Structure formats: C-alpha cells, structure tokens
Amino acid sequence: xxxxxxxxxxxxxxxxxxxxxxxxxxxxxxxxxxxxxxxxxxxxxxxxxxxxxxxxxxxxxxxxxxxxxxxxxxxxxxxxxxxxxxxxxxxxxxxxxxxxxxxxxxxxxxxxxxxxxxxxxxxxxxxxxxxxxxxxxxxxxxxxxxxxxxxxxxxxxxxx
Numbered sequence: 809x810x811x812x813x814x815x816x817x818x819x820x821x822x823x824x825x826x827x828x829x830x831x832x833x834x835x836x837x838x839x840x841x842x843x844x845x846x847x848x849x850x851x852x853x854x855x856x857x858x859x860x861x862x863x864x865x866x867x868x869x870x871x872x873x874x875x876x877x878x879x880x881x882x883x884x885x886x887x888x889x890x891x892x893x894x895x896x897x898x899x900x901x902x903x904x905x906x907x908x909x910x911x912x913x914x915x916x917x918x919x920x921x922x923x924x925x926x927x928x929x930x931x932x933x934x935x936x937x938x939x940x941x942x943x944x945x946x947x948x949x950x951x952x953x954x955x956x957x958x959x960x961x962x963x964x965x966x967x968x
Contacts, residue, residue, distance in 0.1 A: 811880065812880055812881075812882045813877055813880045813881050813882065813917065813918045813931075814881075814882050814884045814896055814917045814918075814930055815881050815882070815883065815884065815916075815917025815918050815919060815920065816883070816884065816897065816916065816917055816920065817883050818920070819916065819917045819918065819919045819920040820878065820881050820883055820917075820919075822919055822920070823874055823877060823878055823881075823918070823919040824878060826874060826919075827871055827874045827875055827878065830867060830870065830871050830874075831871060834867055835864070835867055835868075835871075838860060838863050838864045838867055839864070841856075841860040841863070842857065842860040842861060842864060844856075845857035845859075845860050874919075877918050877919065881917075881918070884896050884897065884917065892942045892943040892944075892963055893940060893941070893942050893963065894915070894938045894939055894940060894941050894942070894960065894963055895915070895939065895940075896915055896917070896930050896939075897914075897915060897916070897965060898914070898915055898963050898964070898965060899912060899913070899914045899963070899964050899965065899966050900912070900913045900914075900915065900938055900960060900962070900963055901960075901961045901962040901963075901964075902938075902958040902959060902960055902961060903958060903959045903961055904956065904957075904958050905946070905957040905958055905959060906956075906957060910961065911926070911958075912926050913926050913927075913928050913934070913935070913938070914926055914927045914928070914966070915928060915930045915935045915938070915939070916928065916929065916930065917929070917930060918931070933949060933950065933951050933952070934949055934951055934956070936949075937949030937950075937951075937956075938960070941960055942960065942963075943960050943961065943962060943963055944959070944960065945959070945960050946958070946959045946960075947959075947960065
C-alpha cells in the first residue's frame with residue numbers, strides 16, 4: 809500500500825493527535841486492565857484477561873491503521889480561488905438530476921470526512937467522479953447504491 813493519501817494540515821494534525829492520545833492514554837489504560845486481570849490467577853478461564861487482551865489488540869490495530877495513513881500522507885495546500893474546476897478542498901454545489909435537489913459537498917482528505925456534514929473523502933467514488941469536472945457539466949457517477957446523475961452548479965473554496 810504505497811498510495812499517497814492527500815489531506816490538509818489540519819486533518820493531518822487531527823489524526824496525529826488521535827494516534828498520540830491512543831498511545832499515551834488509551835493503551836496504558838488497557839495495559840493496566842490486562843495486568844489487573846493477569847494478577848487474578850489462572851489465565852485459561854479468565855474472561856476479564858481475554859477481553860482486555862482483545863481490546864489491546866483492537867486498539868493496536870487502529871493505531872497501526874492511523875499511523876499508516878500518517879506515513880502515506882501528502883499535505884495539500886488548498887487553492888484560494890477556482891477556475892470552475894473541482895479539485896481537492898473545493899466546496900461543490902450539485903443538482904441531483906433524479907430528485908431535483910441540491911447537495912453541497914466538500915472534498916477533504918482522510919480523517920476529515922463526515923458524510924452527514926457533506927464532507928466527503930477525496931478518494932471516495934463520489935469525489936473521484938467529481939474531480940476535474942467543471943461548472944455546468946453533467947456527470948454520471950457509479951456509487952455502491954447505483955448511478956448518480958448530477959449537474960455541477962458551483963465550485964468555491966471556503967475555510968474548512
């Protein structure tokens with residue numbers, strides 16, 4: 809997995825802080841649970857011990873995943889103005905041609921996505937279908953739920 813992951817400086821800092829918190833706060837708590845459960849004796853039938861070890865493994869896996877994202881991160885500076893083309897960091901206003909409603913999406917990097925708030929990962933199928941397109945274009949994007957047809961109404965940059 810050598811693919812670079814685009815993200816803003818704030819997204820990078822958010823992920824880095826999350827990894828640091830997991831390493832310095834959460835993992836020591838879990839290690840204390842493991843030690844306490846280990847001190848109770850026979851480990852073969854100690855459910856508390858096995859549960860704590862499982863939590864420790866899941867936390868380590870999450871730390872490894874986020875650390876990998878950080879290692880592959882490429883900090884992308886967002887442009888301050890647009891030529892009408894959809895790029896990383898852009899706020900895109902589209903019209904859903906099936907339902908007629910307008911949607912607003914902000915193309916963000918890993919760790920910054922929040923679909924409910926319209927912040928979509930630039931690597932998602934929806935964002936990939938919008939990248940490089942211009943205002944006025946109609947696009948058909950294959951997503952897991954089917955094909956979305958939309959018209960790009962506006963491309964702008966806002967503080968995110």
